[in-house]
Amino acid sequence: MDKAQQKISILGAGLVGSLLSISLAKKGYDVTIFERRPDMRKAGAIGGRSINLALSNRGLKALENVGLKDKIQESCIPMPGRMIHDLKGNLDFQPYGKEGEFINSVSRGGLNWLLMNEAEAVGVQIMFDHRCIDVDFDTATAVFDNGKSIEADFLFGGDGAFSALRNAMQKTDRFNFSQEYISAGYKELTMPPAPDGDFAIDPNALHIWPRGEYMLIALPNLDKSFTCTLFFPFEGETSFASIKTEADVEAFFNDKFKDAVPLIPNLKTEYFENPTSSLITVRCSPWVKGKTALIGDAAHAIVPFYGQGMNSGFEDCYVFDQLLEKYGEISDALLNEYQELRIPDGNAIADLALYNFIEMRDKVADEKFVLQKKIEKKLNELYPDKWIPLYSMVTFSDLRYSEAIARGKKQQEVMNEVLSRPDIEKHWDSMNFKAIIDQV
Numbered sequence: 001m002d003k004a005q006q007k008i009s010i011l012g013a014g015l016v017g018s019l020l021s022i023s024l025a026k027k028g029y030d031v032t033i034f035e036r037r038p039d040m041r042k043a044g045a046i047g048g049r050s051i052n053l054a055l056s057n058r059g060l061k062a063l064e065n066v067g068l069k070d071k072i073q074e075s076c077i078p079m080p081g082r083m084i085h086d087l088k089g090n091l092d093f094q095p096y097g098k099e100g101e102f103i104n105s106v107s108r109g110g111l112n113w114l115l116m117n118e119a120e121a122v123g124v125q126i127m128f129d130h131r132c133i134d135v136d137f138d139t140a141t142a143v144f145d146n147g148k149s150i151e152a153d154f155l156f157g158g159d160g161a162f163s164a165l166r167n168a169m170q171k172t173d174r175f176n177f178s179q180e181y182i183s184a185g186y187k188e189l190t191m192p193p194a195p196d197g198d199f200a201i202d203p204n205a206l207h208i209w210p211r212g213e214y215m216l217i218a219l220p221n222l223d224k225s226f227t228c229t230l231f232f233p234f235e236g237e238t239s240f241a242s243i244k245t246e247a248d249v250e251a252f253f254n255d256k257f258k259d260a261v262p263l264i265p266n267l268k269t270e271y272f273e274n275p276t277s278s279l280i281t282v283r284c285s286p287w288v289k290g291k292t293a294l295i296g297d298a299a300h301a302i303v304p305f306y307g308q309g310m311n312s313g314f315e316d317c318y319v320f321d322q323l324l325e326k327y328g329e330i331s332d333a334l335l336n337e338y339q340e341l342r343i344p345d346g347n348a349i350a351d352l353a354l355y356n357f358i359e360m361r362d363k364v365a366d367e368k369f370v371l372q373k374k375i376e377k378k379l380n381e382l383y384p385d386k387w388i389p390l391y392s393m394v395t396f397s398d399l400r401y402s403e404a405i406a407r408g409k410k411q412q413e414v415m416n417e418v419l420s421r422p423d424i425e426k427h428w429d430s431m432n433f434k435a436i437i438d439q440v
């Protein structure tokens, strides 16, 4: 059948559903997105989770594939490293990668808005206020809460961490599914521009106040404000449950994040008015059933600590697009290869993201961690193809996540031995780097 006559339904006009619709429409398919919410562009409100996100190489590569990279990068703020704030307010800038490598702070709402506009510009129809409640896999039919049922030739579930398509798949035989909430949740707070109208702190960094079991982070916005996020245990001695009054908030922040307090003027109000949200990891398989497939968070919801949720979802779109180039149509062979490639990678980035919470909230403040970064930088300079720090493999390369995790593990074993050498901090610079490389 001619592609223009093939109807594709996508559930969800979020970041991934919108991008997927553009690449499919550009390939000639007749694409309709069904979105649960009203049109945020008309409502003027930008709902959803975090206010801004870190966009990195994998996401940019997928955007480039549909011709949108430059347009989107225009509204990004580059963050070449993390700025660590210690308890006394001392700052330590740690570059993420090599000179010229950076991640990008981008507005979630702005990016979603632009992707929806671009989707419509290439002929995608977006039907708002359509919440899918059930799916027929054999006829790619979506059933909506407004009573409608719409059939297509193929249906994608890009409907996020609590996907209706996945929910329908869960009721079928031999569908594997797991979900796990971590013990911490998050709350967003606002750091407005300084009185002179400029950013209150350095905009070209992702700011972190690492405090062991919890942390505060801040990402810059184009209006010169920062969005701060407190990642904090729900329960326990120091937790959302233990901080009950404005005086508690004041005392806790003054004790732990002293340099941030004067920069967050509405701290006490926002702390109690802004929601406390939870963080989930979802894994499942298969991702394909009949004439339907999962993509993005619907297939692999991960915790946000590697800044890879959206990036990995965009990479799903890129991989699907490349497979369409290879196979020419949505065939069983294509769908099998899609899930064979992406399920292990979804699981790998889920593991990496869970691990990175410990690194961000705890290890970045550790002397051994800082030393490891210095040694790894040197190894990478000397042997750029043989030693790539794990963070760089994940963030600045398009190496499969499953390969990155395997290589990272091997490198960490070697590094653990190096770091255990006596007085290593004094003479690491004169080590035999070739002997280290020979071990990986």
Ligand code: FAD
Residues within 6 Å of the ligand: 011, 012, 013, 014, 015, 016, 017, 034, 035, 036, 037, 049, 050, 052, 053, 054, 055, 130, 131, 132, 133, 158, 159, 160, 161, 162, 163, 164, 186, 295, 296, 297, 298, 304, 306, 307, 308, 309, 310, 311, 312, 313
């Ligand atoms: P979603 O963004 O959840 O979109 C799903 C869409 O489907 C929504 O529009 C929803 O309304 C719609 N929908 C839901 N159910 C239905 C239904 N039944 N019928 C029809 N429509 C439906 N990722 C990064 O790459 N970098 C970051 O820095 C980063 N930071 C994050 C910070 C936080 C605090 C959180 C929580 C996440 C972060 N992420 C980050 C992850 C990122 O937000 C997600 O991976 C990304 O939004 C996934 O996009 P999606 O389109 O798959 O799902």
